[in-house]
Amino acid sequence: MMDSLYTEFVEQSRKIADLQYAAAVLEWDKETYMPAKSAEIRSQQIATLSETAHTWLIDPAYENVMQQLLEQKDLSENELDNVKIRLKEVLRLKKKTPAFVRKMSETVSKAYHKWIEARRKNDFSIYAPALEELINLKKEEAEIYGYEEHPYDALLQEYEESASVEMLDKVFADLLPGLSEILEKYKNKNIDTHFLHKKYDAAKQLEWGKYLAEQMGLDKDKTRLDISEHPFTTNFSATDVRITTRIDENDFSNNTWSTIHEGGHALYELGLPIEEYGLPLGTFTSLSIHESQSRFWENCVGKNGAFWYHYLPEAQRFFPEQLSEIKLEVFMQAVNRIEPSLIRTEADEVTYHFHIYIRYLIEKELIAGTISTKDISKIWNEKYKELLGIDVPDDKSGCLQDIHWSIGSLGYFPTYSLGSLYAAQFWDKLKSDNPNIESEISNGNLNTTLQWLRQNIHQYGKKYDSEQLCKKVTDSTLDSTIFLKYLEDKFSK
């Protein structure tokens, strides 16, 4: 009886997952191989899958099975975790009425199209009214979800359960002065980067990306690397995880570090326990931990001299004309150059967090109602001047640069910074657990690194939230001084 009820829970959970992953296959196909003229019907097909999965998630019979399972007392620890976590997700989902969900979907659609138009015309004011409507709805959503301290917490926790305004304010207060110091100390050194912008053949770059992915430990029989307009990672199970890259023939960096970044995301998904398919323990825990995995590989490993000690000769083998003359030291200086710039996705490891902080500040105040949508562009530009010392020439290079607001993702941005911080903290712990790790990496051996991540992070799925996991792995909660030490260590070289 007991057993069959849990089996029922698992079966229903997996049917829901099957639908959600099927929608993800349709999305992946849409971004990679789908012929252009079927976009409209494809969107409708994806909507049917998502809506059906949603209906099944909030089906009272499904909730009832979970409630019954909790009343019984003989579930194993993992079974109990699966039921508890899923029930919590379902109860959160059910707070929103179908009418609210529809309203949000319509408003997002309008805002998204206005954002596209505003970007094309390079004019924030075109987007502002639709964004305001969306912000108002997000405020309403915060009230629906409920919060203790700050309404922004309710939105934030959609992506990052263990974060809050209180926590983030402290993180940034600790972080920013140190970052400013590092920026002042190391920026604008006269660094040669021209060799990164020679002509790099597209097909060769794709081969190079596939080589890197394989070196990182992505099993070729469980992954693919394809080309899309924006790089992304998606998974349809822990045995089918796909990454994409973008290739610019005049840029060695974009494809290289995009692939390593997405490869880090993919290794996380590939490391989740397949026997928990469709259940919380088979799912990543939070966006910041996901981002910690991509930033870990991209920056801690992939912008490390030990890594390139082995892989620069390999890159030279792929691109002899462009790179054979380049010494490791020169290469590493170019790779780790710090310079304030306008676009987040192209920012270095130091200035990156000013971009995030400015977004966070604006989001938080929009939701609190202490600033107004129409002032975003002005505030944005002032903050860039104040914190990064640069003038924003137009909205396209400013507050219109990212898609997130237009699709209603308020509360998402801070996870990027948290991800970098967790990454540095994990990297620090890996090094203290394995004092020879950099020497191993300099021999092209990345397996100890991967196994450490599998063992300490991947295998747990959603069992621990970000802060619990951080504590378990590093014996400490989030500590931004470790990130600052990591940067100082890197740039003082």
Added chain:
Amino acid sequence: MMDSLYTEFVEQSRKIADLQYAAAVLEWDKETYMPAKSAEIRSQQIATLSETAHTWLIDPAYENVMQQLLEQKDLSENELDNVKIRLKEVLRLKKKTPAFVRKMSETVSKAYHKWIEARRKNDFSIYAPALEELINLKKEEAEIYGYEEHPYDALLQEYEESASVEMLDKVFADLLPGLSEILEKYKNKNIDTHFLHKKYDAAKQLEWGKYLAEQMGLDKDKTRLDISEHPFTTNFSATDVRITTRIDENDFSNNTWSTIHEGGHALYELGLPIEEYGLPLGTFTSLSIHESQSRFWENCVGKNGAFWYHYLPEAQRFFPEQLSEIKLEVFMQAVNRIEPSLIRTEADEVTYHFHIYIRYLIEKELIAGTISTKDISKIWNEKYKELLGIDVPDDKSGCLQDIHWSIGSLGYFPTYSLGSLYAAQFWDKLKSDNPNIESEISNGNLNTTLQWLRQNIHQYGKKYDSEQLCKKVTDSTLDSTIFLKYLEDKFSK
């Protein structure tokens, strides 16, 4: 009220289609790009989609909407057709109990695996017991569906509503003597085909396939050509139709005529009315008509001297080394060579139908109970000797060659022959409607041909069954003498 009830019918039909097409996307991905190790979970995801679509199809509420619509009297003709045809499909589906469906699925799974093993070990007897179990279940299925004359009719009509044993017996009785005559007259001429087996670079062949598909009128923004183990066509709407090809570097023919064949299937799907998405009028009418479209392009057009008058020079441009010395006459003789052989999929236009006939004969008698499963191999080999004059050396080249039985598709084979016959009849009518059509084709203009098919066949979807459509297009029912005349005309050249 009226209007909204039909809208409800359309919406539910489209949701079902969305799920079925999503399953098709997952299948396509499985055959083209999916990493190997995710086969198991992918099958489960596809099963969830298919089962859910099935549940929705047989939902009493859906049937009830259709019954109500039929009671009302003010549907348009097309609306009425959609409701009537769909209701008939649903009522047929509902005849099978869930227990029967499960039993069939398990039996098919067992038979399929035994077939794989039997092929590997080249021994029909390994497969025979599982096949017998499957045949018994198919007999049961025939009883469930019901029939008037012959139990095989019930299975046949799953694929081909207007066909029956009575009809097929007559078709083959008319066809076979004529085919034997043509075979005797034209076989074993001393024909040079060596140039078709030179080395043809795989990438170049794929380019050539894409070129051919485009020439046929496949819109690049609505189609793709990819590589898979077995060529197939699949569609996810009339705006997203995909074909695949198989490439052998030592064979010009396989990729060329596979691509043209699948291209013919694809043009049919692309010509269906998109506004009828998810409804019977937006769907192909039958397998034989689908096959008529692929055989039309592959044989009537694609093995026609007029076609190669224009396209041989193009092929020579793609493959100068291999083909530049080859004269049109020599090329056409090689292309249209007749020779009895063991494998259906590699057979010429004449001997092909002996393969089909032998299968049909065996299937029919198995279902009637006049022969027994264990004798298949013996009967097969005797019939090949009797009708094609060749000795079957082993089961792998004999009765184990095709997948159809192992997946329970009894009744499918005859549609291949019907398709060729309909194709010849449509081709005949196209030529009489457009006396200059071959001269147009010889100028590389395939558009009149395509438009004629769109106008006469594609646009109707499932409105007419095969025989009604044939009558409407050609003013005659199926007439195998036209096919014989078409062959005589071709081979006497």
